[in-house]
Amino acid sequence: MQNNAPKRKIIKKxxxxxxxxxxxxxVTYFIFPIFWLVGTSLKTRAQAFSTPPLFxxxxxxxxYIDIFLKRQTEIEAITGKELELxxxxxxxxxxxxxxxxxxxxxxxxxxxxAAYSFSRYKPTGTNTLMFFILSTRMLPAIVVAIPIYFFYxxxxxxxxxxxxxxxYVMFNLPFAVWMMKSFFDEIPKDIEQAAFVDGAKPFKVFYxxxxxxxxxxxxxTIGFLIINVWNEFLFALxxxxxxxxxxxxxxxxxxxxVGINWGLIAAIETIYILPALILIFLLQKYLLRGMTFGTxxxxx
Amino acid sequence: xxxxxxxxxxxxxxxxxxxKNLSLEISSGSIVALLGPTGAGKTTLLKCIAGVEQPDxxxxxxxxxxxxxxxxxxxxxxLFFQTYALYPHMSVYDNIAFPLRQAxxxxxxIDKMVKFxxxxxxxxxxxxxxxxxxxxxxxxxxxxxxxxxxxxxxxFLLDEPISNLDAKLRExxxxxxxxxxxxxxxxxxxxxxxxxxxxxxxxxIAVMKDGEIIQYDEPINLIRKxxxxxxxxxxxxxxxxxxxxxxVRTNDKIIFKSDAFEIPLHKGKQFxxxxxxxxxxxxxxxxxxxxxxxxxxxxxxxxxxEFLGHETILTLLVGNSKIKAVVKGRSKFTIGDQVSFSIDxxxxxxIDPRDGKVILV
Numbered sequence: 088m089q090n091n092a093p094k095r096k097i098i099k100k101x102x103x104x105x106x107x108x109x110x111x112x113x114v115t116y117f118i119f120p121i122f123w124l125v126g127t128s129l130k131t132r133a134q135a136f137s138t139p140p141l142f143x144x145x146x147x148x149x150x151y152i153d154i155f156l157k158r159q160t161e162i163e164a165i166t167g168k169e170l171e172l173x174x175x176x177x178x179x180x181x182x183x184x185x186x187x188x189x190x191x192x193x194x195x196x197x198x199x200x201a202a203y204s205f206s207r208y209k210p211t212g213t214n215t216l217m218f219f220i221l222s223t224r225m226l227p228a229i230v231v232a233i234p235i236y237f238f239y240x241x242x243x244x245x246x247x248x249x250x251x252x253x254x255y256v257m258f259n260l261p262f263a264v265w266m267m268k269s270f271f272d273e274i275p276k277d278i279e280q281a282a283f284v285d286g287a288k289p290f291k292v293f294y295x296x297x298x299x300x301x302x303x304x305x306x307x308t309i310g311f312l313i314i315n316v317w318n319e320f321l322f323a324l325x326x327x328x329x330x331x332x333x334x335x336x337x338x339x340x341x342x343x344x345v346g347i348n349w350g351l352i353a354a355i356e357t358i359y360i361l362p363a364l365i366l367i368f369l370l371q372k373y374l375l376r377g378m379t380f381g382t383x384x385x386x387x
Numbered sequence: 388x389x390x391x392x393x394x395x396x397x398x399x400x401x402x403x404x405x406x407k408n409l410s411l412e413i414s415s416g417s418i419v420a421l422l423g424p425t426g427a428g429k430t431t432l433l434k435c436i437a438g439v440e441q442p443d444x445x446x447x448x449x450x451x452x453x454x455x456x457x458x459x460x461x462x463x464x465x466l467f468f469q470t471y472a473l474y475p476h477m478s479v480y481d482n483i484a485f486p487l488r489q490a491x492x493x494x495x496x497i498d499k500m501v502k503f504x505x506x507x508x509x510x511x512x513x514x515x516x517x518x519x520x521x522x523x524x525x526x527x528x529x530x531x532x533x534x535x536x537x538x539x540x541x542x543f544l545l546d547e548p549i550s551n552l553d554a555k556l557r558e559x560x561x562x563x564x565x566x567x568x569x570x571x572x573x574x575x576x577x578x579x580x581x582x583x584x585x586x587x588x589x590x591x592i593a594v595m596k597d598g599e600i601i602q603y604d605e606p607i608n609l610i611r612k613x614x615x616x617x618x619x620x621x622x623x624x625x626x627x628x629x630x631x632x633x634x635v636r637t638n639d640k641i642i643f644k645s646d647a648f649e650i651p652l653h654k655g656k657q658f659x660x661x662x663x664x665x666x667x668x669x670x671x672x673x674x675x676x677x678x679x680x681x682x683x684x685x686x687x688x689x690x691x692x693e694f695l696g697h698e699t700i701l702t703l704l705v706g707n708s709k710i711k712a713v714v715k716g717r718s719k720f721t722i723g724d725q726v727s728f729s730i731d732x733x734x735x736x737x738i739d740p741r742d743g744k745v746i747l748v
Contacts, residue, residue, distance in 0.1 A: 277472035280439035283459040284466045285534070286489030299476040 121360070128353035135349040150354035176355060179337040183359075185248060186323075186333060187316045190255035195309055197256070198263025203293055205264065206271035207279070217268070220261045228258070228321055236325050246328045254326065255316045262315070263308055270304030271297060310366045317363055334359050389449050389541040389574045390415040391436065396445035398431055398598075405431045406442070407598040413591075415450070416572040418564070420585035423595030424621070429578035430469060432595075433544045436576065437466040449541065460489070465538045469546040469578075471531040473519040480514040483533045490538070504537045507563060509556075524551045532560065536567065543567070543575040549584070561587055582609075582622045594618050616666070616743040619736060625671045625700055625711040629738070634665045643667050643737075647706025648685040652732060661746065666738040668745075671700065673734035674712035676726060684727040689720045701726070 127135050129146035154176045205213055235254070236245075244250030274297060282296045283289075298305070320335040327336065338355055341348070391413040398406040406428050413419045421429040434440040436447060438459035446455045454462060465486070474482050480501060487497045505511045508529045516522065519530060528551045535543065549560045565588070568575055579585050585592050586606045593603040594617075602614045613619040619627045632645035641652045641661065650667075687703030687710060699718035703710045703726060712728060720726055739746045 275470060275472065277468045277470045278474060280434065280437075280459075281466070281468055281472035281534075282474070282485070283439050284437050284462075284464065285486035285538075286460045286463075287485075288458075288460050291489075296474060 121364075124353050124360075125357050126353075127349055128357045130350050130353075132348055132350055135353075150348075150350045151358075153351055154354055154358070176334075176337065179332055179334045180358075182248075182327075182331055183317065183333040183335075186251050186255065186331075187313060189248075190252045190259065190316055191309060191312045193252070194256045194259040194263050194312060195305070198260050198308070199267050199298075199305065201260075202264045202267030203271050203297060206268050207276075207297075217265070220264055223257075224261045232321060232325055235322070239326055245326055246331050248331055250326055251323065251331060251333075254322055255319065259312050259315060263312060266308045266311070267301065267304065270301040270308075274300050306369070310369065313366060314363055317359075388416045388572050390451070391542065391574060391576070392448040392451070393432075393436070394446045394448070396432070396435060396447070397443045398428075398435060398440065399443055400431075405598050406435070408445070409598065409600055411593055411600060411603065413574060413576060416568075416574055417591065418568050418575040418577060418589050420589035420592045421576065421578040421595055422580070422582055422585040422592050422621070424580055426597070427595040428598040429580075429595055430546050431598075433466060433546050433576065433578055436542070437464050437544055438462045439466070462542075463540050464542040464544055465535045465540040466544040467531060467535040467546055467548045469550075471527045473527060473531055473534075475518065475520050477519070478514070479510065479516045479519055479522075479530050482519060482530055483514075483537050486534060486538050500537050501533075504533045507536075508533050508560075525553065525556070528552060529556075536563070539571065541574070543573055545575065545577045547579055548577070550579070550581070557584075564588055583624070594621065596621075610670075613736070613745055615745055616668070616738045619668050619738070619745065623670060625713070627668050627670055627736075628674070628708075628710045630667045630705075630708045630710070631740070632665065632667060633663055634661050634737070636661070645706060645708065647708070650730060650732065650735075652735070661737075662739055662741065664740055665746070666740050668736040668738055669730050669734050671711040671713045673731040674710065674728050675731060676701075676712060676714055676718075676728045684729055686725060686727050689722050689724045689726055692718055692720060692722060694718070703728070 128150050129148070130141070130144060131147055131149065134141055134144050204210065205217060210216075239245040239250050244253070278300075279292050279296055282292045287295065318335060319333075320339070323333045324336045324339070327333065332340075334355065338352055338359070341352055341355075391411075393409060393411040396406050396409040397404070409428070409432065411432075421427075421432060423429055431440060435442050438454070438457060442455065446453055448454065449462070474485065477485065483501045483504065484497050487500060492500070501514070502511065505514055510526065510529050510533060513522065513526060513530065519527060522530065528549070532548055535545070535548070545564070548564075549557045552560060561584070564575060564577070567573060575588075577585070577588055589606065591603065592606055592609060594601045594609065596617055602609060602618050604612075609618060609622045613622065616629070620629070630645045632643050635642045635644055643650045643652060643665070645667070685705060687705040689701055690704050690709065691702040693700045694717050698716065699714045701712045701714060701718060701720060703712060712726075714720075737746050738744065
């Protein structure tokens with residue numbers, strides 16, 4: 088037995104090194120694009136285009152200043168042509184923020200209430216309805232893109248905030264309903280029944296008893312919805328013009344024939360992915376066990 | 388003080404009938420136990436009375452007022468959940484205070500009442516705990532009990548309220564129920580699978596099985612006059628002895644003949660309608676070891692001997708049947724010994740093997 092001890096120790100060490108190596112590879116794989124993005128955003132146009140790529144350079148904040156402050160880009164100065172970007176990126180950031188926050192507020196509100204009633208009151212045809220809701224997500228978005236474009240033009244929702252918000256609500260609701268329903272389903276029924284017997288009425292039971300127990304799930308749902316809407320490109324491109332355009336479309340729009348300022352694009356993208364990055368870090372804790380665990384006998 | 392009447396209650400889950408046309412009347416201010424094994428429908432019945440489950444059919448009356456469709460928040464009953472059902476996101480204090488807050492009791496009064504009930508159940512030190520899920524099983528049960536007892540409802544419904552407590556606290560909790568009952572004359576319905584608990588607490592017991600009430604009677608009658616084999620075997624410890632055999636009629640006597648012994652009996656009331664085959668049932672306490680009159684002595688071999696502190700339970704092999712006998716103190720018999728005994732004929736019941744009903748008492 089004792090002879091095996093050092094051997095086992097070595098195997099354990101090798102295993103540990105292997106795990107660490109794997110973690111480093113995986114982390115590099117995911118982090119490198121972000122590192123490159125941020126790096127490019129701190130380069131001048133010339134540095135961004137240099138071959139071989141620069142790994143050490145004198146960083147500049149010029150691109151960041153250009154996004155919001157400078158009204159005329161280098162390219163415009165040379166060519167005399169006005170780029171879309173030059174009108175000020177803050178409008179597009181504002182549009183993205185407005186559309187994302189409003190659509191998510193509405194879809195979370197409706198989604199949570201719908202999910203709760205599906206989970207608890209089980210109206211006639213719940214299963215059929217739930218499948219119907221899911222089925223709206225089965226079609227690739229591109230299939231409905233053209234009809235929606237004409238429909239929007241026809242009813243006057245084209246190039247409006249409301250139009251884009253309603254569309255995102257429609258796309259996000261199934262996800263919100265399904266996800267929140269699964270969280271509500273996990274709450275033992277007894278807890279709400281206890282609240283009823285204790286004298287609380289249905290709406291109070293919903294917001295005082297059921298909702299606080301799915302806060303983590305609600306957070307996770309909102310997180311996923313934000314990522315969905317924040318990054319949406321296709322419909323934002325189809326249904327908006329300058330006034331209501333969101334950042335993803337604006338970024339694509341900067342690739343003009345006069346050349347691509349990668350540094351500037353990288354700077355916009357860096358700012359743009361920041362909220363999503365922060366969210367992903369926050370989401371980690373949602374993976375933790377739900378709060379309801381253990382308070383009901385037999386459910387551990 | 389509430390008189391509860393349940394009329395032809397039916398409830399099914401996913402096509403399975405859980406309550407089958409159940410009727411029950413509980414007089415105002417009494418303690419009634421619902422006694423039955425798991426799956427008997429005790430919890431469902433309590434939930435229907437509380438209003439959190441809607442029966443498919445039938446009616447529930449509180450003091451002759453039909454409350455079948457009254458929502459639970461308007462019924463003013465307190466229900467202790469077998470699963471405790473503590474609010475996981477509230478502190479222990481808030482859990483106990485919750486029903487009082489719903490009733491609009493003022494803050495000082497709430498504080499007084501919560502602390503009073505917490506002292507009674509010895510959970511004062513837990514009041515500040517933020518997450519009830521970190522409590523032990525016994526602590527959770529006491530918190531849930533405190534949340535139930537802090538109120539002054541018209542009716543208490545308790546679903547296995549003390550199953551997870553240690554023996555001493557269990558005893559005290561029972562005393563507390565009785566005190567509440569004495570002081571406030573509240574009607575209490577108490578569900579339990581443990582007949583000892585039911586006997587200790589209740590004035591009347593409804594024995595339930597498969598969604599039906601088999602017998603609703605005073606505790607002593609469940610022992611002396613069980614209506615069928617289920618009640619006879621479910622109530623009492625050790626379980627009642629059952630020996631199969633034939634009833635042979637003579638002019639003035641009935642003789643029960645099993646494969647190993649026969650016992651002569653006096654004519655009973657139902658002498659004429661007796662079946663030929665019958666099961667004889669008798670309690671372990673009716674087995675008299677070393678009878679003084681050895682005329683009808685039966686002989687058996689000791690299979691097991693369990694000493695329980697005040698008494699010994701002997702398992703005897705008689706013919707093909709195993710018979711349990713209770714002996715006071717520590718028994719001198721060991722495994723393999725031959726024992727002679729008689730059966731006290733006053734404690735004998737007969738069961739019709741065809742339908743399981745008790746036929747001669």
